[in-house]
Amino acid sequence: MDKRIIITSEELKEQAVFIIRKLPTNEAFVVDIKKRSKIRSIEQNALYWKWIEIISSELGYKKEDFHYIMKKEFLLNIYLRNNHQGIVDCVESVKKIRDIAQRTQDINLNDQADTLARRIIEMLSTTDATTKEFSEYLDCIERKANSLGIRLPAPEYYNESAA
Numbered sequence: 001m002d003k004r005i006i007i008t009s010e011e012l013k014e015q016a017v018f019i020i021r022k023l024p025t026n027e028a029f030v031v032d033i034k035k036r037s038k039i040r041s042i043e044q045n046a047l048y049w050k051w052i053e054i055i056s057s058e059l060g061y062k063k064e065d066f067h068y069i070m071k072k073e074f075l076l077n078i079y080l081r082n083n084h085q086g087i088v089d090c091v092e093s094v095k096k097i098r099d100i101a102q103r104t105q106d107i108n109l110n111d112q113a114d115t116l117a118r119r120i121i122e123m124l125s126t127t128d129a130t131t132k133e134f135s136e137y138l139d140c141i142e143r144k145a146n147s148l149g150i151r152l153p154a155p156e157y158y159n160e161s162a163a
Contacts, residue, residue: 040126040134046156048058048126048134058150072121074140078133079124090120 005016012071023029049063056066078097079087094117143153 009138031151036139040129040131042139044134045126047153048138048141051138051145054152055141055145055148055150059148068121070137070141070144070158071124071126075124075137076121078129078136078140082133084128084133087120087124094120119144 003019005012005019007013007016019120020031052067052070053063055061056063059066059071076087076091078084080087094113097109097113097116100106127138129137142152
């Protein structure tokens with residue numbers, strides 16, 4: 001039984017308490033309570049895709065390919081640092097598979113680790129980023145573009161603070 005309640009009213013708080021009270025005591029359950037962070041804004045996302053389009057066009061990449069490259073280079077590290085959505089566990093699993101492949105000289109196992117690593121990066125979503133994380137991601141991409149001599153439009157609204 002997985003249940004997630006975002007408490008934004010007294011009624012939802014009472015609903016959460018009701019659900020917890022009804023849990024059987026002969027089983028173990030985990031209840032996590034944390035402050036909700038704002039997700040990245042629509043404006044940030046629009047700016048991101050505009051930047052991805054500009055940079056990928058300048059460098060001769062498809063938009064989706066450059067999106068993948070930026071996720072691998074920057075977003076993954078931001079999510080790892082913040083222990084985002086179990087990403088750390090996934091990356092650790094890839095490292096363990098690679099260690100075993102190296103010890104056993106198993107090329108197929110190493111290929112499987114590479115495939116798993118690619119799939120993890122493909123599954124990363126900017127939708128899961130808080131506004132603060134997404135601002136950091138945009139900053140990284142802007143620095144990358146500047147280092148390549150690519151000028152990007154920089155509206156003021158993208159650098160929102162996180163809740």
